[in-house]
């Protein structure tokens with residue numbers, strides 16, 4: 599009855615170990631929906647990597663709210679990627695020693711250290727992403743603030759780089775020059791989205807820095823062949839041309855079958871972008887051929903016998919209706935069909951690690 603993620607456990611674990619080996623100091627990122635696996639499961643897997651002897655001492659979560667999901671499943675440090683702000687509630691003192699705060703504004707640095715003089719912090723430097731962070735001059739001023747708070751534990755500088763678009767190394771060197779100029783004892787760089795080659799070059803060029811790559815997608819989802827998503831066929835109804843169905847009482851444009859399958863808006867199943875052919879002329883041509891997308895049926899992420907199928911109407915909360923034109927093989931209730939999902943936006947009912 600469910601939208602299921604089936605994981606080839608041996609293959610997945612071997613991929614996790616390969617990525618961990620290739621990236622010493624790796625900081626696995628476990629945030630949001632846990633890349634489809636849940637944050638808790640990723641925390642346990644991070645512990646497993648550390649137990650297997652890989653160089654993993656910190657796990658990154660996205661928000662302060664996620665700390666509780668990982669703290670009992672992972673024994674090491676927990677970096678919070680969303681920068682600290684004054685409205686963040688104080689941490690449970692039992693956890694405070696394990697948490698590393700990201701600080702992206704000077705005012706926050708002073709306020710956090712006034713409230714928690716021994717806080718562990720990473721200073722975030724702005725990058726071409728322009729999401730959060732301090733400019734070079736502010737990093738330098740941060741050094742001044744830190745000298746007024748000698749109990750603070752500076753754990754390095756964080757750079758959040760855009761997704762692979764050519765070479766990041768020029769930008770990283772510029773930003774590191776600022777970090778060195780700030781003269782506040784930065785010796786570790788926490789980075790995202792560098793390629794293996796870029797990381798190697800960086801390690802060679804900045805031998806006295808520890809480079810800590812934060813990796814989510816490439817680690818958890820890097821071997822798609824280890825993952826398989828299926829939905830269950832919950833119901834099958836034959837329809838004739840003109841029969842009405844669904845919340846909006848649409849009519850079937852031709853004979854075929856309606857399939858009710860598991861997976862709906864609550865799982866993150868959404869309408870696909872319309873087919874590439876969106877020009878009026880292309881649509882007219884499809885209409886002339888009797889194509890179903892021309893009568894308003896939209897491509898779904900479900901496929902049967904390798905062919906992507908159309909939604910009969912927009913997905914419901916927990917199930918979706920598909921239209922299967924006459925002539926296609928009709929699956930039976932209980933059969934599994936393939937679904938293509940965006941893992942970072944999907945909540946599975948069931949995760950089976952086989």
Ligand SMILES: *Cc1c(COP(=O)(O)O)cnc(C)c1O
Pocket residue numbers: 627629679758789790791812813814815816
């Ligand atoms: C999410 C995130 C990452 C990990 O990104 P992936 O593309 O999943 O590897 C790294 N750094 C920061 C700041 C993030 O928010």
